[in-house]
Amino acid sequence: MNFWEYLGNRHQQLLTDAYQHASVVFQCMVVATVIGVLIAVVTYSSEWSGNLATTTTATILTVPALALIGLLIPIVGLGVPPTVIALTLYGLLPVVRNAIVGLRGVDPSLVDAATGIGMSRSARLLRIELPLAWPPILTGIRVSTQMLMGIAAIAAYASGPGLGNVIFRGLASLGSANALNQVLAGTLGIIVLALLFDAAYVLIGRLTIPRGIRA
Amino acid sequence: MPESDHGASIELESLTKRFPGGAQPAVDNVSMEIKAGEVVVFVGPSGCGKSTTLKMINRLIEPTGGRIRINGEDVTDMDPVKLRRKVGYAIQSAGLFPHMTVAQNIALVPKMIGWPKTRIKERTEELLDLVGLDPGEFHGRYPRQLSGGQQQRVGVARALAADPPVLLMDEPFGAVDPITRDHLQDELIRLQHELHKTIVFVTHDFDEAIKIGDRIAVLRERSHIAQFDTPEAILTNPADDFVSGFVGAGAALKRLNLTRVRDVEVTDYPTVTIDDPLQQIFNRLRTGGTNEVLLLDRRGRPYKWLRRGDLMRARGSLARAGTLVHDTVTRDATLRDALEAVLTDNAGRVAVTGRRGEYTGVVDMETLINSVHEMLEADRLDAMEHQHELESLRASQTHAEQEGGGVAGVAGLGGERKA
Numbered sequence: 023m024n025f026w027e028y029l030g031n032r033h034q035q036l037l038t039d040a041y042q043h044a045s046v047v048f049q050c051m052v053v054a055t056v057i058g059v060l061i062a063v064v065t066y067s068s069e070w071s072g073n074l075a076t077t078t079t080a081t082i083l084t085v086p087a088l089a090l091i092g093l094l095i096p097i098v099g100l101g102v103p104p105t106v107i108a109l110t111l112y113g114l115l116p117v118v119r120n121a122i123v124g125l126r127g128v129d130p131s132l133v134d135a136a137t138g139i140g141m142s143r144s145a146r147l148l149r150i151e152l153p154l155a156w157p158p159i160l161t162g163i164r165v166s167t168q169m170l171m172g173i174a175a176i177a178a179y180a181s182g183p184g185l186g187n188v189i190f191r192g193l194a195s196l197g198s199a200n201a202l203n204q205v206l207a208g209t210l211g212i213i214v215l216a217l218l219f220d221a222a223y224v225l226i227g228r229l230t231i232p233r234g235i236r237a
Numbered sequence: 238m239p240e241s242d243h244g245a246s247i248e249l250e251s252l253t254k255r256f257p258g259g260a261q262p263a264v265d266n267v268s269m270e271i272k273a274g275e276v277v278v279f280v281g282p283s284g285c286g287k288s289t290t291l292k293m294i295n296r297l298i299e300p301t302g303g304r305i306r307i308n309g310e311d312v313t314d315m316d317p318v319k320l321r322r323k324v325g326y327a328i329q330s331a332g333l334f335p336h337m338t339v340a341q342n343i344a345l346v347p348k349m350i351g352w353p354k355t356r357i358k359e360r361t362e363e364l365l366d367l368v369g370l371d372p373g374e375f376h377g378r379y380p381r382q383l384s385g386g387q388q389q390r391v392g393v394a395r396a397l398a399a400d401p402p403v404l405l406m407d408e409p410f411g412a413v414d415p416i417t418r419d420h421l422q423d424e425l426i427r428l429q430h431e432l433h434k435t436i437v438f439v440t441h442d443f444d445e446a447i448k449i450g451d452r453i454a455v456l457r458e459r460s461h462i463a464q465f466d467t468p469e470a471i472l473t474n475p476a477d478d479f480v481s482g483f484v485g486a487g488a489a490l491k492r493l494n495l496t497r498v499r500d501v502e503v504t505d506y507p508t509v510t511i512d513d514p515l516q517q518i519f520n521r522l523r524t525g526g527t528n529e530v531l532l533l534d535r536r537g538r539p540y541k542w543l544r545r546g547d548l549m550r551a552r553g554s555l556a557r558a559g560t561l562v563h564d565t566v567t568r569d570a571t572l573r574d575a576l577e578a579v580l581t582d583n584a585g586r587v588a589v590t591g592r593r594g595e596y597t598g599v600v601d602m603e604t605l606i607n608s609v610h611e612m613l614e615a616d617r618l619d620a621m622e623h624q625h626e627l628e629s630l631r632a633s634q635t636h637a638e639q640e641g642g643g644v645a646g647v648a649g650l651g652g653e654r655k656a
Contacts, residue, residue: 135332138297138405139346139395140321149345153336232336234379 028203036188040211043184046102046177047170047219050109055163057110058117063147066125076122079115087112087176095180105174105182112173113166120162124155157231164223171216175208185211244274244435245308245402247294251634253302254289264289265459266303268634273308273402274433278446280483281456281463290460291405291439295324307403322350325404325434330412331392333380339365339391340376346399364394367431369424386417390424397432406438410445422448443483447472447491455480466623469495473613474620476627492613493573498566501608503589503598506531511540515553518543531588532559537595539565539588565590568597572609575600 029036061079065071087108094104128151136146152159178186185208192204248271254264264286271277279287292298294305296317304313312320333342340361347357362372368390380388389409396404410418422445429436440446446453447468454465457479464476472488472495475481484491507530509518521530522545532541532555541559551558564578565588578587579602586601 131328131330131332132334134297135326135328136334138295138321138326138328138332140318140323140349141345142318145349150334154334234336234338234381 054113062121100181104180105177116162116165120158124158246273247271248306251303255301276436278438278450280446286460325396325401327396329408331388385413404436469616470620473616499568506599
């Protein structure tokens, strides 16, 4: 069975896996974005807390994905929970860092002007600072998503959902007829998904970045 | 602090700002009264605390001591967000929000205080018109599509959006080129003529200060008031070396910028019109007391200077006789413009015209010199009087300080507020 025949035979299973892969990455990314931006909003104004937030999330990223998932299994069990927790944690770093950089990068004279014309702190944050910091935040989300695509494959180790299952099955039966096809199909699937997501982000950027600050 | 067309008075009382870690206060015990509808300019070297003083009025910087009263109402402890919505604020390089259109920028404050949509829209168009930008063309543009001068106009429009009685301007024209700046200053003067706001304006450019200010506060380090007086008085009688250093050279010439031709006495000149019979013109030349008459055209505008003998030489032809009037000044021109015209005129006089270009009089060197002398003398007396007032105020303050905290505590002045 060559690769194309394999794809033809198994496309049902592969599509389900791909859908689950995309779905888990997407959902974790939404959660990571919300938490990441919140962390940034709370910490950006002070040097000390901002750096603490960046360092903490960077430290999480240095833990090998396989080890983190392995450590989570005894605590939350197998399947979806360890996958979601691990992906969300890994997704945080680029979002937090870019949001802090973005919020700190807003021209202080604009913040001064916003306060000076009588905006409350929350109005200033929602109407001025976050919209102006949005382009770097979106870049952070994009980087995060690319990273999570790869990491999500490892979730199969904890019986999580996604294309990782196909890859792991292939790796486990190396030498058998379909082993290479399986690994190849899983890997290519992840790449295609990553490209599709990236295209979606370009579109989101077009739609959500105000015309006045679009590069 | 009601909305009003005529500004509100501002009172600063022993205003002090101490930044944490600073050995000396950045602003030290500043007291000042600004009348409603007045333009007061804070001018001083960089770092003298003029900006800090300004920002304490809308409490962008919280004072550590002293009181601020606007229209008699103590705003030192009022909710700063509410206060700022009633005090317009314009800053250097306009501070427009780049992600919002011109109209959205202007509409921010009216939206926050809950104006209905239609009123906001009308107000935006009205303001754009007021600052000299075509509403149809500009309201949908983003700040980066505007020139520096246009951005600054929008910045002023935004500050005026909710019709605040007080306008604070922090070096608003500091970042534009000299020609645009000059233009914006003229526009501001015109606006103020219509609006009568109370404007506090910060600059380090003394020429800008004399052009714009009704009164100027020359500040030295820690925002100490070196002199607080009309531009005329400061130019004529600087309080000390610091102020005269700031005034710079050519104070008398700068003084000429502050007086208009209509404020000085113009001399009347014998005139004839182009339709008068020649005989009458000859009579005028003979009996006029001067050896020259001014020939006016049919609409009463200065046309030619006619000397005795000119008509003879031109054999009685008015078309060929005399010298054409090549330069006139309007009644609204500054004395400096008039001086310029008199200096370049070969006979040392210039015709003054009214609104439609009609003749109203003549200014010559002698009138100029006389009126300048009178002006300077009057200024000097005024300045000495004001200086005396400032000194007695300062003396009573020093006295109060020497009496110790008791006085301050009882009167509620100058006491440090809780940190």
